[in-house]
Amino acid sequence: MTVKTTEIDGNKIRYFEKGTSKDTLLLLHGLG
Template identity: 60%
Template structure:
């Protein structure tokens, strides 16, 4: 059991060193995203509904070797603001358009 806990702790420590947590403002809403890597090529990973940016934790180290990886918490999820709104496909499409700009 101790060996398993040590491996888990080391994995979390390594991931914490390569990911940066950042926040931006989009239309007055605080949006959180994770960023890792420093390539000229950017890879944006989008989590599904009911999840958060941490959904991608296990693959970030691999993608960060070749890409600048950006993973937002979609508006309404994770550590991003959760406004009272109609969470429709158009709502999320507009959010992603604004985030990518």
């Protein structure tokens, strides 16, 4: 599992990437 960060509309989002490019599970935190 890989932890990555990105920025959407000025909000830092941390998400976890698991699986291959065909089967990727993204869990977004900080939205809403």
